[in-house]
Amino acid sequence: MQVDPIAAQQADPAAPRARRGPGAQIERVVLALAGGHGRVVEHRERGWASITFAGTRHTLRMAFDTPAGIEGGETLIAALPDHEFTLAGRLVADATISAVDHKMEPTPTLTVTCELLVLEDG
Numbered sequence: 001m002q003v004d005p006i007a008a009q010q011a012d013p014a015a016p017r018a019r020r021g022p023g024a025q026i027e028r029v030v031l032a033l034a035g036g037h038g039r040v041v042e043h044r045e046r047g048w049a050s051i052t053f054a055g056t057r058h059t060l061r062m063a064f065d066t067p068a069g070i071e072g073g074e075t076l077i078a079a080l081p082d083h084e085f086t087l088a089g090r091l092v093a094d095a096t097i098s099a100v101d102h103k104m105e106p107t108p109t110l111t112v113t114c115e116l117l118v119l120e121d122g
Contacts, residue, residue: 022056022087022090022118023043023045023058025087025088026058026060026087026116026118027040027043027060029085029087030060030062030076030080030114030116031062033075033076033079033080033083034062034064034069034072034073034075034076035068035071035072035075036072037064037066037068037069037071037072037073038062038063038064038069038072038073038076038112039062039063040060040061040062041061041062041063041111042059042060042061043058043059043060043061044058044059045057045058045059048117053093053119053120054119054120055090055093055117055118055119055120056117056118057115057116057117057118058115058116058117058118059098059113059114059115060113060114060115060116061111061112061113062076062111062112062113062114063109063110063111064109064110064111064112065107065108065109065110067108069110070102070108070109070110073110073112074110076097076112076114077097077100077112080095080096080097080114081095081096081097083095087118089120089121090118090119090120090121091118091119091120091121092116092117092118092119093117093118093119094115094116094117095114095115095116095117096114096115097112097113097114098113098114098115099111099112099113100112100113
């Protein structure tokens with residue numbers, strides 16, 4: 001069975017669009033650091049440049065709402081700043097956790113915001 005992604009999007013306009021390109025690759029890598037748990041609820045990209053470098057600053061807000069997911073989110077918090085990223089044609093110059101919100105009521109939820117500065121390699 002095949003699903004037409006355009007028809008699926010039209011059937012449910014509230015469904016998030018599948019991201020492609022470098023942004024999708026960054027999402028996959030960051031989610032992998034969380035053990036495959038969680039979901040990206042917001043991903044913003046904005047251009048960045050200095051005299052010698054050009055790239056993109058990515059801000060990802062991720063939600064973890066299961067016990068395993070929350071554990072994965074905590075693993076992400078610990079691992080992200082020192083992680084050596086491997087992205088084709090790109091270099092992650094900086095990766096930080098900029099916000100953490102851990103709520104216990106009404107259900108346990110962990111929300112993590114991270115920022116990555118991704119430079120074009122070459």
